[in-house]
Amino acid sequence: MTDPAYQRLGLPATASPYAVLRAAVRALHPDTRAVRSFRTARKRFYLQMLCAHAARQAAGDDPAS
Numbered sequence: 001m002t003d004p005a006y007q008r009l010g011l012p013a014t015a016s017p018y019a020v021l022r023a024a025v026r027a028l029h030p031d032t033r034a035v036r037s038f039r040t041a042r043k044r045f046y047l048q049m050l051c052a053h054a055a056r057q058a059a060g061d062d063p064a065s
Contacts, residue, residue, distance in 0.1 A: 005045070006052035013056050024049040 009023040024046050025033070032038060 002056065003048060003052045006049055006056075009049065011053070013053075013060075015053065017050055017053065020049055020053045021046055 009027060011020060011023055028042065033042065
């Protein structure tokens, strides 16, 4: 089961980790990115997106899905 937040990024399985990180940053509202107290939560979100992408690549999922 893939994380719904990761699916909303709309990235192919061949995307680089840097592309995943850029898409995850853009997915957050600018006000959310500006709040300093959310830093830990933002880092956790980025890590979850990177882990979901790595799991998708390891599973060999079709890039179109």
